[in-house]
Each structure stands twice: as C-alpha cells, then as structure tokens.
Amino acid sequence: MSNDQEFIPLSVPYIAGNEWKYVKDCLDTGWVSSVGSYVNQFEEDFAQVTKTSHAVACVNGTAALHIALVTCGVKPGDQVLVSNLTFIASANSISHAGATPVFIDAEPDYWQIDPAEIESYLRNECQFINGETIHKSTGQRVKAIMPVHILGNPVNMDPILTLAKEFNLAVIEDATESLGATYKGHPVGSLGDMAAFSFNGNKLITTGGGGMITTNNPELAQKAKHLTTTAKIEPIEFIHDEIGYNYRLVNLLAAVGVAQLEQLPEFLAKKQEITSWYTELLSDHPGIQLMPEPPYGTSARWLYTIRLLNNNWKSINEFLAGKKIQTRPLWQPMHLSPAYRTLNSRKCPISELLQNRCLSLPCSVNLSKSQAEQVAAQLKLAVNQVK
Numbered sequence: 001m002s003n004d005q006e007f008i009p010l011s012v013p014y015i016a017g018n019e020w021k022y023v024k025d026c027l028d029t030g031w032v033s034s035v036g037s038y039v040n041q042f043e044e045d046f047a048q049v050t051k052t053s054h055a056v057a058c059v060n061g062t063a064a065l066h067i068a069l070v071t072c073g074v075k076p077g078d079q080v081l082v083s084n085l086t087f088i089a090s091a092n093s094i095s096h097a098g099a100t101p102v103f104i105d106a107e108p109d110y111w112q113i114d115p116a117e118i119e120s121y122l123r124n125e126c127q128f129i130n131g132e133t134i135h136k137s138t139g140q141r142v143k144a145i146m147p148v149h150i151l152g153n154p155v156n157m158d159p160i161l162t163l164a165k166e167f168n169l170a171v172i173e174d175a176t177e178s179l180g181a182t183y184k185g186h187p188v189g190s191l192g193d194m195a196a197f198s199f200n201g202n203k204l205i206t207t208g209g210g211g212m213i214t215t216n217n218p219e220l221a222q223k224a225k226h227l228t229t230t231a232k233i234e235p236i237e238f239i240h241d242e243i244g245y246n247y248r249l250v251n252l253l254a255a256v257g258v259a260q261l262e263q264l265p266e267f268l269a270k271k272q273e274i275t276s277w278y279t280e281l282l283s284d285h286p287g288i289q290l291m292p293e294p295p296y297g298t299s300a301r302w303l304y305t306i307r308l309l310n311n312n313w314k315s316i317n318e319f320l321a322g323k324k325i326q327t328r329p330l331w332q333p334m335h336l337s338p339a340y341r342t343l344n345s346r347k348c349p350i351s352e353l354l355q356n357r358c359l360s361l362p363c364s365v366n367l368s369k370s371q372a373e374q375v376a377a378q379l380k381l382a383v384n385q386v387k
C-alpha cells in the first residue's frame with residue numbers, strides 16, 4: 001500500500017437525496033424553527049417506518065430518552081435497569097431524570113443486555129410489595145428497564161417484557177443505534193412502552209443532531225410532546241402546567257430527517273452489502289469472529305463490529321490507524337466509567353471481555369468494495385503480526 005492511500009473513515013453521513021431541496025424550502029419560506037410542516041412529516045413518516053402509532057421529534061437521542069423516562073413515571077430516587085455495555089448517554093438520561101442506573105451485563109452471544117441478569121437482579125435483590133418493585137438493600141423503587149439495542153442488533157425482548165409485566169416496570173427501548181432492526185418481525189422501537197432514536201452524525205440516518213420518541217400509547221405520546229414543548233397549555237398568555245423542557249427538533253433539521261428517511265431502505269440494503277463483503281473477506285480467518293446476527297431478529301448492521309479472538313483492540317486499532325483506516329473500540333463499560341464509579345456496581349465480566357476484544361470497522365453507506373478489501377487485507381495483516 002502506498003503512502004498516499006486515502007483515509008477510510010469509520011462511518012460518515014451520506015447526503016444524497018432531497019436534503020438540499022427541503023432545507024432550501026425551509027429557508028425560502030422562513031419556517032426554520034420549532035414549528036413547521038417538516039417536523040410533523042418527519043414524525044408521521046417515522047411512526048410509519050417503526051410501525052408505531054406515534055412519534056415525537058426531539059433535539060437529540062439523549063433528550064428523547066430523558067423525556068421517555070419522565071413520561072413513563074420515573075421519579076428522582078428510582079432505579080432503572082440499563083445495559084452496561086452502551087454509550088454513556090443511556091445512563092446519563094437516567095441520571096438526568098434524577099434516578100439511579102443499575103448496570104446489567106451483556107450476554108456473550110449477541111452482546112446485548114442479558115435478560116437472565118435482569119431476572120437474577122429482580123428475583124434475588126428486590127421484592128415486590130403492593131404493586132411496586134423495591135430494591136431490598138437501598139429501599140429504592142425499581143421503575144423501569146432500558147434495554148439498549150447496540151450496534152444495529154436487537155435485544156432479546158420477550159423475556160424482558162415478561163419480567164417487566166411481572167414486576168410492574170416500564171420498558172423504554174434505547175433504539176438509538178438500531179433503526180431498521182427487527183425482533184420477531186417487529187421493528188425495534190415498537191416493542192416497549194416507549195423508545196428513543198438518535199440522528200447524530202454517525203447514525204444510520206442523520207439530521208446533524210436530533211432524536212425521536214416512538215410509542216403505541218396515545219396518552220404517553222401526548223405527554224411526551226407536551227414535555228418537549230415547555231409544557232405550555234395556553235399559547236397567548238404563556239401558561240405552563242408543569243416544568244417542561246425545550247427539547248423540540250427544529251423544522252430545518254426535520255427537513256433533513258425527512259430526506260434521510262426517504263433513503264432508509266437504500267441505506268439498509270447498503271449495510272447488508274457491506275456485511276456480505278466483510279463476511280466473504282474475513283470469515284476464513286481463525287483470529288476473527290464476525291459480528292453475530294441473533295436468530296430472533298434481523299440486524300440493521302449499523303456498525304460492523306468484529307471480535308478479536310487473540311488480540312486486544314488497541315494494538316490493531318493503532319496498526320490500522322497507521323494505514324489511514326479508522327476503527328473504533330466499544331465504549332468503556334458503564335460500571336468502570338469514572339462518571340459512575342460512585343455506584344456500587346454489579347460485576348460485569350462479559351462487558352469487560354467484549355470491550356477488550358471488539359473493534360468496529362469502516363462501514364459508511366458509501367464504502368466501496370475495494371475499500372472493504374483494503375480494510376480486510378490490513379486487518380488480517382495486523383491480526384497475524386501484532387500481539
């Protein structure tokens with residue numbers, strides 16, 4: 001490979017549809033702010049894609065999660081069970097609601113939150129009294145579960161939904177990374193009480209920054225919209241019935257979202273094609289385990305992540321960076337994060353193992369086959385040479 005090798009990024013936006021046209025329309029008409037037809041259209045189109053009855057646009061995915069928690073009745077002092085192997089925003093949204101995240105380890109097969117660990121926590125460390133689940137040692141109420149569908153894969157939801165029913169818990173899906181994935185034929189984001197999506201720059205579709213709440217419950221949808229728009233009940237005199245939030249997505253960004261969503265089928269097909277390239281190029285290597293797709297659903301293949309069987313991610317990441325190939329490890333597991341070190345966390349050995357070994361490879365929608373071939377060739381070289 002020569003030194004003038006082009007840089008191959010991990011995952012960059014693909015802006016090739018009606019984005020310019022719709023943004024120009026906003027600018028030409030002056031409808032740039034928090035009211036406008038694109039916000040409504042983005043919500044309607046998004047509800048259709050996720051097969052939900054309602055969608056509420058938000059400034060970002062973290063805000064969407066925060067509002068979903070508050071809307072589902074999570075109060076300061078409550079506990080919320082959440083994936084330990086996730087981007088910190090999942091946990092932060094729980095903290096923003098004044099609640100305490102309880103970090104649940106991943107399962108080893110598909111790297112998602114482990115329903116058996118949730119069950120063990122609820123049965124062994126909590127008791128069910130008068131319709132509420134109470135954590136025995138702290139006395140805190142457990143109010144919700146937030147399964148995070150990480151990397152484009154779906155969580156195994158049925159056991160979680162069954163436990164939630166038994167222990168009277170809300171289920172808020174963090175679907176920020178998995179738009180387009182399905183669980184037993186149903187889109188992620190349509191399975192729990194509420195769900196949140198993100199449209200930041202590296203997500204499958206982007207609005208620069210943005211988020212969406214989805215739900216099949218009209219009352220929860222109405223409450224969520226109310227809270228995102230400062231809880232205003234009377235527009236002339238500015239009367240607000242509670243302390244709300246200024247979390248509404250602006251029309252200008254929703255215009256980008258409408259255009260991006262139009263291209264979703266194309267983006268998902270491209271992610272499948274990239275997956276088939278890497279499968280073909282890497283599956284014969286004994287040191288690389290390909291990203292597994294669970295039998296209970298379909299993956300959106302948002303990020304293409306491999307597990308190294310004999311190497312830690314860091315040396316391989318450095319080797320590839322030297323070849324102008326950008327790769328990324330998984331997130332520091334939440335139970336090890338300095339931000340959450342004060343919590344008396346449960347042991348999470350699977351998250352630690354996966355974080356040491358997993359690496360996400362370039363998989364932008366516009367990745368070419370020859371770029372995938374370069375990535376695969378250099379990756380194999382690195383795995384063979386670097387210890």
Ligand SMILES: Cc1ncc(COP(=O)(O)O)c(C=O)c1O
Nearest residue numbers: 060061062087089090176198200
């Ligand atoms: C798992 C997860 N949760 C929450 C978020 C928060 O989304 P946002 O960056 O739009 O606030 C992200 C993405 O950034 C994420 O990957």
